[in-house]
Amino acid sequence: MDAEYRFRVTVRLRPRDARVDPDRFDTTMSIPAVAPPEPGWLLFRDRLWRGKVGDPPTFRRFVRDxxxxxxxxxxxxxxxxxxxxxxxxxxxxxxxxxxxxxxFNTDSVDAVLNNYLGSSIHVR
Structure with missing residues (x-):
């Protein structure tokens, strides 16, 4: 099995003793998806809602870590x-x-996937 969550991330550099130009850049972060039922498999439920990050400030700290x-x-x-x-x-x-x-407080698997991931599932 192979799966990963992909996120678009914008990072800003704020060096103390230097200047940088540009001071921002965009990148893609991939996090391996844990196979159910292993601990961590519910990342989608804990972090996403309708295909978006559910709590942006908390998630930015998660990304930083x-x-x-x-x-x-x-x-x-x-x-x-x-x-x-x-x-x-x-x-x-x-x-x-x-x-x-x-x-998941719903009555179908499809509803769960849509509620958390929206239409953002890419099967390869």
């Missing part, structure tokens, strides 16, 4: 781009959701 950014570097924005997955991971994800629909 994941990227190991130090002082003088700010995460200006972080937007969900897609869940890039293979069929095996998507099947396992759908099965894990179906096994515990009550956790």
């Amino acid at each position: 994941r990227l190991g950014l130090g002082p003088g570097v700010d995460v200006v924005s972080a937007e969900f781009a897609e869940l890039r997955t293979d069929e095996a991971y998507l099947t396992a994800l759908r099965s894990a959701i179906a096994d515990d629909l009550g956790r």
Whole structure:
């Protein structure tokens, strides 16, 4: 199984003793998707809603930690781009959701995927 969450991230550099131009840049951050039911598989539920980051300030801190950014570097924005997955991971994800629909407060796997990921699932 192979899957990853992809995010568009804008970073700003604020060096103390230098000037930089440009002081911002855009990049793509990929986070491996944990296979259900392993701890961490619910990243989509905990961080996303309708294909967007659910709590932008908290998520920017999450990105900062994941990227190991130090002082003088700010995460200006972080937007969900897609869940890039293979069929095996998507099947396992759908099965894990179906096994515990009550956790998601809905009545179908498709509704869960749409509620959290929107239409941003890319199967390769």
